[in-house]
Amino acid sequence: MHIEKDQELLHRLAVNDDKALEIIYLEHYPMVERMILQHYGSADDAKDIFQEAMIVLYEKAKEGNFVLSSRLKTFIYAVCRRMWLKKLQSGPNSAPLPDDVEESADAAEALEAHLEKDAQFRQMETAMGKIGEPCKTILEEYYIRHRSMQEIAEQFGYTNAENAKNQKYKCLMRLKKLFFAN
Amino acid sequence: MNELHKIQEIERYLDGEMTAPEKEAFESLLRRNPDLQREVSGHEAFLSQLRGHGQRQDFRARMNAIHPRAAAPAHQVQPAPATIVSMTSRRRTWYSVAAAASIALVTSLATMAIMQRSAKNSYTAKYEDVRRVLNNIQRSQNALIRDINNKNTGPANPGTYGGTCFAISRNGYMVTNYHVIAGADSIYLQNNKGEAFKAVSVFEDVSSDLAVLRVADSTFRTAPLPYTLKNAPSRLGQEVFSMGYPRDEIVFGMGYLSAQTGFNGDTLAYQVSIPVNPGNSGAPLLDTNGELIGIITGRQSTSEGIAFAVKSGHLKRLLEELPKEKFNRKDLKQKNQLTGLPRVDQARKLEEFVYMVKVYN
Numbered sequence: 297m298h299i300e301k302d303q304e305l306l307h308r309l310a311v312n313d314d315k316a317l318e319i320i321y322l323e324h325y326p327m328v329e330r331m332i333l334q335h336y337g338s339a340d341d342a343k344d345i346f347q348e349a350m351i352v353l354y355e356k357a358k359e360g361n362f363v364l365s366s367r368l369k370t371f372i373y374a375v376c377r378r379m380w381l382k383k384l385q386s387g388p389n390s391a392p393l394p395d396d397v398e399e400s401a402d403a404a405e406a407l408e409a410h411l412e413k414d415a416q417f418r419q420m421e422t423a424m425g426k427i428g429e430p431c432k433t434i435l436e437e438y439y440i441r442h443r444s445m446q447e448i449a450e451q452f453g454y455t456n457a458e459n460a461k462n463q464k465y466k467c468l469m470r471l472k473k474l475f476f477a478n
Numbered sequence: 479m480n481e482l483h484k485i486q487e488i489e490r491y492l493d494g495e496m497t498a499p500e501k502e503a504f505e506s507l508l509r510r511n512p513d514l515q516r517e518v519s520g521h522e523a524f525l526s527q528l529r530g531h532g533q534r535q536d537f538r539a540r541m542n543a544i545h546p547r548a549a550a551p552a553h554q555v556q557p558a559p560a561t562i563v564s565m566t567s568r569r570r571t572w573y574s575v576a577a578a579a580s581i582a583l584v585t586s587l588a589t590m591a592i593m594q595r596s597a598k599n600s601y602t603a604k605y606e607d608v609r610r611v612l613n614n615i616q617r618s619q620n621a622l623i624r625d626i627n628n629k630n631t632g633p634a635n636p637g638t639y640g641g642t643c644f645a646i647s648r649n650g651y652m653v654t655n656y657h658v659i660a661g662a663d664s665i666y667l668q669n670n671k672g673e674a675f676k677a678v679s680v681f682e683d684v685s686s687d688l689a690v691l692r693v694a695d696s697t698f699r700t701a702p703l704p705y706t707l708k709n710a711p712s713r714l715g716q717e718v719f720s721m722g723y724p725r726d727e728i729v730f731g732m733g734y735l736s737a738q739t740g741f742n743g744d745t746l747a748y749q750v751s752i753p754v755n756p757g758n759s760g761a762p763l764l765d766t767n768g769e770l771i772g773i774i775t776g777r778q779s780t781s782e783g784i785a786f787a788v789k790s791g792h793l794k795r796l797l798e799e800l801p802k803e804k805f806n807r808k809d810l811k812q813k814n815q816l817t818g819l820p821r822v823d824q825a826r827k828l829e830e831f832v833y834m835v836k837v838y839n
Contacts, residue, residue, distance in 0.1 A: 317537075318544050325548035347541050354537050355530070413530075420531040439525065440532025465485050472524060 302368035310357035321350065324369060328376045337380065345383070349375040352410045362406075371406075378407050423474040431467035438464055484514075488521050605741050605786075606779040609641040609658045609837075610724065610756030638838055642722035642761040642774075643667065643691060645831040646797065647809040648700050650675075650693030653793060654760030654835050655775050656682050659689050667693065667833040670728045677835075681800060686746050686792040687775050690800060691835070704815035704827045705762070708769035708790050712748070714738065720752060720774055721825065722761030723834035730825050731758075733785075735771075740786040741778065747786045748772055754785040760835060763787045768816020768824055 308316030328349070329342040337345075349372055356362040364371065424432055430452055437443045437451070449460035490496050491504050508515050641658030645651070652667065659665055665677045675698065681690040712718075716735040721728055733752025740747025750763065754777050763772040772787030797807060816824045 314540065317540055321541060321544045322548050325545075343545060347538060347545075350541060351534055351537060354533075358533070416527060417531055417534065420527055424531065435528065436532060439528050440536070461486075462482070465482050465489075469481060469485060471528070472521075475524065475527075 298367055299364050303364050305368065306353070306357045306362065306364065309354060310360065317350075320353075320368065320372075324372045327369070327373060331373070331377065332380055335380065336384065341380070341383070345376050345379050346372075348379055352406050355410070355413070356406055374404070375407055378404065419475055423471055426474050427467065427471050430463075431470060434460070434464050435467050435471060484517070485521070488518050489525075491518070492522055492525070605776055607655070607657045607759055607776050608724075608754050608756050608774065608785075609639045609655070609759040611639060638836065640723065640757050640837065641759040641835040642757065643833050643835045644760075644762040645700055645703060645833075646690075646793075647806050648702065649804075649806065649809075650677075650695070650698035650700075651680075651800070651805050652677065652691040652693070652833060653762075653773060653796075654689055654691060655773065655788075656684055656687045656689040657775075658759050658835055659691065659837055661839050662837040663839045664837075665691060666836040666838075667691070668836060669833050670829050674836075675833075681796065683792075683796055686788050686796065688773065688788060688793060688796055690796065692804075700831065702812050702815075703809050703831060705764055705768050705770050705810075705831075706812065706814045707794055707810045708765065708771045709794065711738070711789070711791070712765060712771045716771070717766050718750060718752065718763050718771065719766075719821070719824070720754075720758070720761045720763045721828055721832045722754075722758040722774065723832075724755035724757035726834070728829050728832060728834075729755075729758075732821075733783075736784070740788075741776070744786070746792055747775065747788050750774075750785045750787050751783045752785050753783065757834075758785075762828070762832065764816070764824075764828070768814050768819070768828075770810075 305316050305320055309320065325342075325346055328346045329339060332342040332345060333339070352375055353368075353372065424435075427435075434448060434452065437448050438445070445457040445461050445464070448464070449455075449457045452460065452463075454460040454463065487504065491501065496504060508518065639658065641654055643652040643654035643658075646653050659679050659682075662679065665679065666674050667677050668674045676694040677691040678694055679689055680692045683689070712735055714735055714737070717732070718735055719730065719732045721730050723729070731753050733750055735748055736751040737749035739745050740749055748763075748771070750772070752763075752774075754761075754774055758774050759776070761774040762770055763774055765771050770793075771790050773790075773793060774785060774787050776786050778784040778786075797805065797810075816827060819827070
């Protein structure tokens with residue numbers, strides 16, 4: 297029954313319900329922070345790891361076919377633990393993380409997928425970083441925030457939406473080039 | 479078809495912006511051109527990648543907005559405002575709070591009970607009258623001797639108490655503690671020369687623990703009283719002395735006034751640092767000028783050297799209630815014969831006016 301409640305929260309998370317995000321975040325962050333602080337980490341590490349895990353969760357939820365087989369808490373904890381373990385092992389002074397009782401098959405799977413996607417996202421991030429203004433904002437406004445071409449034209453001072461649209465295509469092509477270049 | 483146009487077309491196709499004939503033409507083009515097909519799916523993937531990237535950034539921003547609330551109180555007891563925390567954790571918090579509260583409640587109740595009981599115990603234990611149980615050993619020895627001589631003698635009277643009293647008039651009025659003569663059948667006074675006088679209680683004041691006795695013999699007369707009654711309150715550190723009968727012999731004691739109030743803040747009394755023993759009850763307390771400042775009543779049993787004395791002001795109030803025709807108040811207002819005398823002379827003069835009280839009941 298807890299799982300059902302968690303599943304419900306996930307559905308709300310997928311549709312960008314701020315309240316659901318808040319509930320999940322506030323309820324689980326302290327646990328993760330404790331775990332990381334206990335294992336040679338700082339509060340900043342905890343924040344990074346936890347938010348990364350939340351992204352995994354968010355994207356999983358967005359896919360729509362994600363069914364929790366354990367409690368949300370278990371899932372988040374497992375993901376965070378694995379991520380932290382990886383980070384520790386990649387670090388200069390790797391220390392073993394004690395084994396925990398609870399494991400989650402979901403977590404392992406989700407994390408695997410996440411790591412694959414993560415590389416691509418990092419590429420996208422660098423590409424977006426290189427593209428420069430006004431392309432970055434135009435693309436963000438159109439593809440991410442779903443603003444209409446008309447609004448964007450007004451914001452950037454194009455005489456009409458058609459001009460803005462052309463500019464957007466040019467930007468998109470540049471982004472594509474940057475993205476596939478590396 | 480240049481690149482720009484191609485992208486535009488692909489996007490229009492993906493967004494469903496094409497009109498039906500346009501779409502049909504584009505799809506037939508797709509079927510014939512696998513390169514274009516790959517480009518379309520590639521573009522689709524790219525766009526979803528871009529959107530996903532945006533979503534992530536968005537999501538990060540939203541999380542960062544929440545983070546301060548999650549991080550700041552993480553080390554404190556309550557990690558978030560109660561309304562936000564979901565039911566499970568709130569209930570868990572309630573359980574632990576309730577458990578802690580009940581433990582605290584039980585602990586404090588137990589502590590209170592224990593403290594109260596020990597307080598009650600110590601109340602009776604700490605304060606101790608200093609009348610004494612007289613001659614028990616002596617009497618039991620006597621009884622043994624009598625037993626040898628005469629086996630018909632009954633058991634000795636065990637309830638016999640002793641204290642001290644002192645004269646407040648020349649015609650046989652004495653002051654002692656109420657607790658010394660409480661429940662007395664008969665009262666005898668005995669001076670330091672061993673002379674005994676029968677006395678009766680004429681006035682008793684339970685609240686200040688004082689009693690006035692009168693020698694039954696109406697012809698009883700003493701020398702003029704050497705001491706006077708001090709009206710003004712005495713100050714801390716005042717040197718005081720006292721004479722009483724903790725034994726069958728008169729005993730001189732010396733000390734100083736240590737507090738303005740008596741046991742448990744009793745304002746009727748002084749706290750005096752002076753050695754007192756059972757039998758000192760009712761003994762006069764005089765300052766170095768020979769002025770009567772109080773009457774010894776008891777001591778604190780838990781610590782050494784703490785005695786209590788009723789203030790002389792209360793004695794004065796008491797004396798004013800005595801019948802004027804019989805009790806001569808002027809006897810206590812004569813010239814003080816002790817002032818300026820060395821201590822030994824003061825003691826020698828005082829001892830005549832201090833009597834042992836023997837109480838039979």
